[in-house]
Amino acid sequence: MNSTHEQDVSLKLFVVLSRAVQSITKRIEEDIKRYGLNPTEFAVLELLFSKGDQPIQKIGDKILLASSSITYVVDKLEKKQLLVRKPCSKDRRVTYASITSEGTELMNTIFPKHREAIQQIFGGLDSAEKETMIEQLKKLGYYAQEL
Amino acid sequence: MNSTHEQDVSLKLFVVLSRAVQSITKRIEEDIKRYGLNPTEFAVLELLFSKGDQPIQKIGDKILLASSSITYVVDKLEKKQLLVRKPCSKDRRVTYASITSEGTELMNTIFPKHREAIQQIFGGLDSAEKETMIEQLKKLGYYAQEL
DNA sequence: ATAATAAATCTCGAATTCGAGATAATTTAA
DNA sequence: TTAAATTATCTCGAATTCGAGATTTATTAT
Numbered sequence: 393m394n395s396t397h398e399q400d401v402s403l404k405l406f407v408v409l410s411r412a413v414q415s416i417t418k419r420i421e422e423d424i425k426r427y428g429l430n431p432t433e434f435a436v437l438e439l440l441f442s443k444g445d446q447p448i449q450k451i452g453d454k455i456l457l458a459s460s461s462i463t464y465v466v467d468k469l470e471k472k473q474l475l476v477r478k479p480c481s482k483d484r485r486v487t488y489a490s491i492t493s494e495g496t497e498l499m500n501t502i503f504p505k506h507r508e509a510i511q512q513i514f515g516g517l518d519s520a521e522k523e524t525m526i527e528q529l530k531k532l533g534y535y536a537q538e539l
Numbered sequence: 540m541n542s543t544h545e546q547d548v549s550l551k552l553f554v555v556l557s558r559a560v561q562s563i564t565k566r567i568e569e570d571i572k573r574y575g576l577n578p579t580e581f582a583v584l585e586l587l588f589s590k591g592d593q594p595i596q597k598i599g600d601k602i603l604l605a606s607s608s609i610t611y612v613v614d615k616l617e618k619k620q621l622l623v624r625k626p627c628s629k630d631r632r633v634t635y636a637s638i639t640s641e642g643t644e645l646m647n648t649i650f651p652k653h654r655e656a657i658q659q660i661f662g663g664l665d666s667a668e669k670e671t672m673i674e675q676l677k678k679l680g681y682y683a684q685e686l
Numbered sequence: 687a688t689a690a691t692a693a694a695t696c697t698c699g700a701a702t703t704c705g706a707g708a709t710a711a712t713t714t715a716a
Numbered sequence: 717t718t719a720a721a722t723t724a725t726c727t728c729g730a731a732t733t734c735g736a737g738a739t740t741t742a743t744t745a746t
Contacts, residue, residue: 528672
């Protein structure tokens with residue numbers, strides 16, 4: 393257990409994982425950039441689009457971003473008029489981010505294209521292989537998270 | 540082919556991959572931070588440690604960083620006296636980055652620990668599963684790179 | 687009811703990365 | 717052999733993210 397060889401395998405997996413993710417990320421960023429958004433903006437907008445209005449802090453929890461970064465991204469999306477801030481009447485500490493009709497319209501246009509792009513980018517594996525990898529990645533991810 | 544369901548599987552894989560990588564990356568960054576380095580600095584130092592002196596531009600090619608970013612990281616490592624710049628006598632445009640004895644000493648100390656940490660972090664899978672995932676990730680990565 | 691604690695958002699400055707363009711050296715072509 | 721194109725490195729400013737701490741509001745404990 394934990395021989396040099398096992399360490400080599402883990403190191404190799406780390407390297408291969410990093411490289412693969414770098415290639416994939418690059419493609420996905422190219423796709424998103426076509427829509428005039430960066431990945432973080434897209435993630436926020438997608439969240440509001442699919443899950444409805446969210447307290448600003450919840451956004452940070454879901455897409456794993458510091459509160460100060462969320463403020464920055466929400467500011468940018470608000471300037472682009474893709475979302476608006478709405479104060480919460482029940483708790484005045486809370487501000488909701490709410491996608492606008494322009495935002496919804498944009499997402500209706502680009503989300504299908506984005507799905508298509510991801511389908512393309514992940515074309516290196518067939519469906520069954522993807523399902524297997526999903527399970528293995530979950531195991532890996534949960535384990536690393538618990539450490 | 541390319542049904543909604545297949546797109547769902549790809550999207551799911553993307554989400555799970557992103558999450559897993561985020562957890563893993565966080566752990567690895569914690570590990571590297573313990574040594575007083577950030578991931579990029581570590582990558583540069585590891586390259587020089589294992590492959591010897593490198594022209595500054597080659598470093599950028601290998602760890603996929605823009606030339607301006609390399610200048611920044613090499614500056615930092617030079618200030619920490621972990622590497623030195625050495626002009627190339629054959630081609631005066633070229634500057635080599637060369638790990639110092641302090642840098643070598645540091646890497647001799649921390650590299651085994653780093654291997655151990657990665658072994659830990661990737662403990663969610665056994666060796667055979669890792670080998671399989673390496674093959675699948677290569678397929679995914681090459682495919683995405685070629686697009 | 688008051689004080690202490692917690693929670694949500696924001697401000698600010700630092701760190702990191704990038705892209706565009708500057709500079710200097712080398713190679714290629716006319 | 718000049719001129720043009722290429723190559724290596726660096727400078728500079730913009731974009732993005734973070735962490736620490738400030739502010740405001742809500743909750744909990746005394």
